[in-house]
Amino acid sequence: EPEVTQTPSHQVTQMGQEVILRCVPISNHLYFYWYRQILGQKVEFLVSFYNNEISEKSEIFDDQFSVERPDGSNFTLKIRSTKLEDSAMYFCASSEATWGQGGSYGYTFGSGTRLTVV
Amino acid sequence: QKEVEQNSGPLSVPEGAIASLNCTYSDRVSQSFFWYRQYSGKSPELIMSIYSNGDKEDGRFTAQLNKASQYVSLLIRDSQPSDSATYLCAVTGGGFKTIFGAGTRLFVKA
Numbered sequence: 001e002p003e004v005t006q007t008p009s010h011q012v013t014q015m016g017q018e019v020i021l022r023c024v025p026i027s028n029h030l031y032f033y034w035y036r037q038i039l040g041q042k043v044e045f046l047v048s049f050y051n052n053e054i055s056e057k058s059e060i061f062d063d064q065f066s067v068e069r070p071d072g073s074n075f076t077l078k079i080r081s082t083k084l085e086d087s088a089m090y091f092c093a094s095s096e097a098t099w100g101q102g103g104s105y106g107y108t109f110g111s112g113t114r115l116t117v118v
Numbered sequence: 119q120k121e122v123e124q125n126s127g128p129l130s131v132p133e134g135a136i137a138s139l140n141c142t143y144s145d146r147v148s149q150s151f152f153w154y155r156q157y158s159g160k161s162p163e164l165i166m167s168i169y170s171n172g173d174k175e176d177g178r179f180t181a182q183l184n185k186a187s188q189y190v191s192l193l194i195r196d197s198q199p200s201d202s203a204t205y206l207c208a209v210t211g212g213g214f215k216t217i218f219g220a221g222t223r224l225f226v227k228a
Contacts, residue, residue, distance in 0.1 A: 091161055106164040
């Protein structure tokens, strides 16, 4: 079964450092997402990406966050200057389609990157 | 603020029983509704989607949608200990993002 692959599985970084979280979405999916889940809390939307640009972003996704699809397979989330409150599980997800289009648009999630900021 | 509300639980049912999970949402323009299962420390896994009013069955799972009442439910028949997890209700409106509820913890007793 096709998978969304995320690396690394766990990253520890010092406050103020930059981190890049990597994802390889399912190859025929067109829509890509980043979500995060602080321990014990709900899954929160960060950003959606389609056709090489951000399609929607949340209030959490401020100027310290950026996303890129540098080649045909990778999808990255960069946090420029990490804060303690950025500690969370970060999930990448992809979908075949989105609302209003044909095809399935439930998400397939990657296994996540646990980011710990110290 | 668009919200998806779920009872946090835990909901405890005996093995073989029917588990009933409920969800309400605030945004009337919401069009697509999903149930995800999340085991502790793992990522969410899609188990059901529903787009039209009524019931949709898939194996032991039945999703029910009532757009007038802004209510979605998930029934799990013949519950198994392996069904013990947190069940996330998720809603997509006219945009690109899906909003998740905080989840209901289900515990199936053997």
